Amino acid sequence: MPREILYLKIAKILENQILSETLRTGDKLPSLRSLQKIYNVGLNTAQQAYTLLESKSLIISKPKSGYFVSGTSKRKLALPSVSNPIVTATKNETEYLTYKVFDVLRDKSVRQFSLGVPDEKLLPISKLNKGIIKVMRELDGSGTAFEPAQGSLNLRRNIAKWSLAREGELSEDDIITTLGTMNAIYLCLNAVTKPGDTIATESPVYFGILQLAKSMGLNILELPTHPVTGVDLEALKQNINKIDLCCFTCNFNNPLGSLMPDENKKALVELLTHYNVPLVDDDLFGVLHFGETHPTLCKNYDEAGIVMSCGGFSKTLAPGYRIGWIEPGQFKEKILWNKLVQTVAMPSLLQEVIADFMENGRYDHHLRVLRHTLYTNCLKFQQTIEEHFPDNTKISQPQGGFFLWLELDKKIDTRELYDIAIRQKISFAPGSLFTGHNQFNNCMRLNFALKWDEHVYQDLRRLGNMVKRQINL
Structure with missing residues (x-):
């Protein structure tokens, strides 16, 4: 066997x-x-x-x-349902709701369970600040000079060395740095699709992917997705002739936190290679695993170069630095040209700061501490939800990352609940943000990448009580 x-x-x-x-x-x-x-x-x-x-x-x-x-x-609450996307003529317009959720991001009085940004208390800000001073002294022109379009050689070299822990076989020449992971995904989509093409995603899917695809004139086919093991490969196979590209988060999907098993990743890459369908693998959360070992990358099974693997530092180190990267496979030249045309060059200073931080194992040490904190937070959030949310609440079992996906009573519309919660200074991400169709209206995503304390506990408990009151109306 x-x-x-x-x-x-x-x-x-x-x-x-x-x-x-x-x-x-x-x-x-x-x-x-x-x-x-x-x-x-x-x-x-x-x-x-x-x-x-x-x-x-x-x-x-x-x-x-x-x-x-x-x-x-001794888990009390069930897992969320396996999604079963139903395509209808009615489209789910999420732009206004997205703006509402983003608008409160800088309001320090609001408890931010909503957006996928780690609490600054979990980040090594003082060490990064020291790195800025050090790098400015060492860089030509204190970081004001142009760099090659492919990005900082020093950072690319450090990413390549760091990838060895995940069985990668990269050199600095195999990597392109980008203005964050969303920019990396955009460059990948732009390299291999044209308006009217269809991309396949999980369901639910990160709302940034939905908005990006819509802005590029692409159609999205949402596929059934299991809350633990990820996208349904049989459904993908049945629809493969309709699909021009796949865009998946195989390691710790946002918002479900699902982790595709290794045998599924291998089968996925083999299927897409056979039909010559490229894959954009958003691995932004892949380093935030709760187990002892790194999850495998789809890229490790890619012999034909059809996988474009995207990563970044926004969820682990410095959200505002906007530094990401691509392992572009066979599409390197086209992606590199698109980046050159659109950005000419990236700011070198912050790339060098991250490269400096990756030296001597500092990034690995930070990740170990962060992963332990996130795992502990996840357990505390789950326990609090089990104690203070309705008994029929369904809750995801993430294996990494920092999101929980809740499926509530059918009576609940989380778009309406959001308005109630925000008046009480609590923000979350309503489920309907994560689809292009009329579904997940009774779901929500919670961010647990926070500094856990009594105030967080009380705010989560208050949110549970709001849900109970809405059910009893």
């Missing part, structure tokens, strides 16, 4: 034992070596099984002690 199937089988056996309480909260699990012997598998397979269970918050690892059944394994 293939290794990737074996680890799923082992994880399923242990998951069933945990859910049936054969294994109870606090019970110690077999060591990795013992698990190897029990199932006669390799060490990597045993590690993958435990990593998957960790990502589902079913087990936890304790340094020098081993693996234990997590106290959060």
Whole structure:
């Protein structure tokens, strides 16, 4: 049996034992070596099984002690439904709602559960500020000179070295820096599509993708998506002849937090290669995994160069720096030309600051701390929601990133609830933002990349009480 199937089988056996309480909260699990012997598998397979269970918050690892059944394994609330997009003549116009949500971003009196921006308290701002002073002293013209269109050589080299941890085989020549990840996605779409083409996405899908595609005259085909494993590959296969390009977030989809299994990523790339359909893989959240190991990139299975992998630092380091990158595959020359025509060159100063921060393992250390904080926050948010939201609330089980997706009672329209919440200084992202159709009206996305404290807890509890009152009206 293939290794990737074996680890799923082992994880399923242990998951069933945990859910049936054969294994109870606090019970110690077999060591990795013992698990190897029990199932006669390799060490990597045993590690993958435990990593998957960790990502589902079913087990936890304790340094020098081993693996234990997590106290959060007694999940009270169900997962959100698998999406089933229904194309209707009625389009979902989200521009006004998007403006409403963005308008409160700078209002410090509003609790920002809405937009995907990490709390500044979670970022190494003072270290970056020191880096700016250092880099200004070292750069020619203090950073005022033009640089090559491909971007900072120093940053590209550091990204390439850093990618080794994810089994990448990159050189600095394989990377193009961009003005954030959305700019990276735009450059990819612009390189391989024309107005009237159809791109396939998950459903729900990040609203920025919807707005970008609409501005470019592209049609979007939203595909059924599982809240844990991601886009339905069978649905993709059935529609493959209608599709000119796929744009997926395979590692920690926004807003669901789903993680496509490795065997699905491999099958996805093989399917798209066979039909010569390019893939834009938005890997912005891929480094924010809750398990011990980095999730695999679709790019690792790409032999034909059809995958354009996009990343950035907006969710991990410095949202306002607007620094992203592309691994462009076979489309490098066209993307590079488009970037040159549109931007000529990027500001060099902030690219060099990030490159300096990546030196000597500082970025890796920051990510380890950030991932631990996000994982802890996720558990606290889930527990608070289970305690203070209605019992029929459905909640996602993200395996990384920093979003929770809630499916509420059918009576709730989160567009109306948003107006009520904002008057009480609480913001969230209504579910209808994440689709081009009339769906997800009873859903919301919450950002848990905040500094957890009593005020955050009380605001989340108040939001739950608002939902309860709306149901009882």
